[in-house]
Amino acid sequence: MVIRVIVIFFSIITATTFLNAVGNGEAPDSTANGDWDSEVIGGFTLTQAHFDNWEQGGENTLAWQVNFDSEFIYRSVRHKWSNTGMFKYGQARLGELGTRKSADEIRIESVYQYTIGAHVNPFSSATFQTQSARGYRYTPDTTYAVSDFMDPGYITLSAGAGSNPFEGFNTRLGAAFKMTIVNQYARHITDGERIVTEFGITSVSNLRHRLTENLRLTSRLELFSKLNRFDDIDVRWEMIISAKVTAHIDVRLSTELFYDKSVSSKRQLKQMLAVGFSYTLL
Numbered sequence: 001m002v003i004r005v006i007v008i009f010f011s012i013i014t015a016t017t018f019l020n021a022v023g024n025g026e027a028p029d030s031t032a033n034g035d036w037d038s039e040v041i042g043g044f045t046l047t048q049a050h051f052d053n054w055e056q057g058g059e060n061t062l063a064w065q066v067n068f069d070s071e072f073i074y075r076s077v078r079h080k081w082s083n084t085g086m087f088k089y090g091q092a093r094l095g096e097l098g099t100r101k102s103a104d105e106i107r108i109e110s111v112y113q114y115t116i117g118a119h120v121n122p123f124s125s126a127t128f129q130t131q132s133a134r135g136y137r138y139t140p141d142t143t144y145a146v147s148d149f150m151d152p153g154y155i156t157l158s159a160g161a162g163s164n165p166f167e168g169f170n171t172r173l174g175a176a177f178k179m180t181i182v183n184q185y186a187r188h189i190t191d192g193e194r195i196v197t198e199f200g201i202t203s204v205s206n207l208r209h210r211l212t213e214n215l216r217l218t219s220r221l222e223l224f225s226k227l228n229r230f231d232d233i234d235v236r237w238e239m240i241i242s243a244k245v246t247a248h249i250d251v252r253l254s255t256e257l258f259y260d261k262s263v264s265s266k267r268q269l270k271q272m273l274a275v276g277f278s279y280t281l282l
Contacts, residue, residue, distance in 0.1 A: 034076030038282050043067040043250075045090075045276030065090025065103050065274065070282075080113045089132055100138070103272070104131040111172075113162055123162040123172050125204075129154045151183040152190075156224070158202045168208045176202035178224060189262055200226040214244040235259040251275050
């Protein structure tokens with residue numbers, strides 16, 4: 001059933017794109033003269049502290065995190081195909097508590113937009129999100145696993161209308177098909193089911209703004225509401241302020257606000273401040 005829905009979804013998008021192209025007098029292969037813009041950035045941060053007979057107290061600390069951000073964009077007169085990928089993973093060791101995971105996320109997104117006007121244009125998109133390693137919850141008495149790769153995993157397909165009102169900002173609104181996949185640890189998210197599908201309305205807004213020559217603000221806001229529960233909106237808001245100290249050293253302040261009632265009735269908040277090494281690979 002799930003595969004059938006996915007096939008039907010992309011068939012509709014393909015047909016709509018073809019009809020739009022024909023209606024505007026374009027040949028189906030009119031994207032042949034487009035150009036690709038590519039960027040891959042890798043980063044690594046490390047924090048270390050050691051105390052020996054230190055009267056003021058303190059705990060030995062070692063923390064590290066690796067990041068990869070990639071972007072591949074195809075542009076032509078009528079077509080724009082954006083493909084982005086993000087991977088981050090980190091661990092921290094505090095005193096005798098052992099090594100614990102501090103960051104872990106995989107996100108891949110592909111967005112196709114067909115240009116018919118100056119402000120609002122149709123789009124279709126696919127987003128995949130999960131983590132790479134097992135996650136644990138720690139209590140004073142015990143430690144137990146709560147998540148793993150594809151446990152949970154999220155796949156969202158959407159189609160609708162998008163707008164780029166000014167440089168560095170884009171937003172889109174459309175109908176969405178969201179699939180949540182779990183295995184053994186995250187069953188509480190789907191009430192014990194392995195796969196849960198939901199239909200609803202989604203909105204995604206992205207902002208990239210250079211505050212100064214060496215200071216940049218990046219923000220992403222994702223909203224999803226089920227068709228039968230418009231009063232229950234899933235929210236994921238990420239904001240990053242990055243400052244370039246030298247050509248390969250930067251400071252990054254990031255915050256992430258997350259709310260999904262099926263996961264927790266309370267909002268979740270994560271904040272990180274890191275100084276690290278970054279390098280443009282492509």
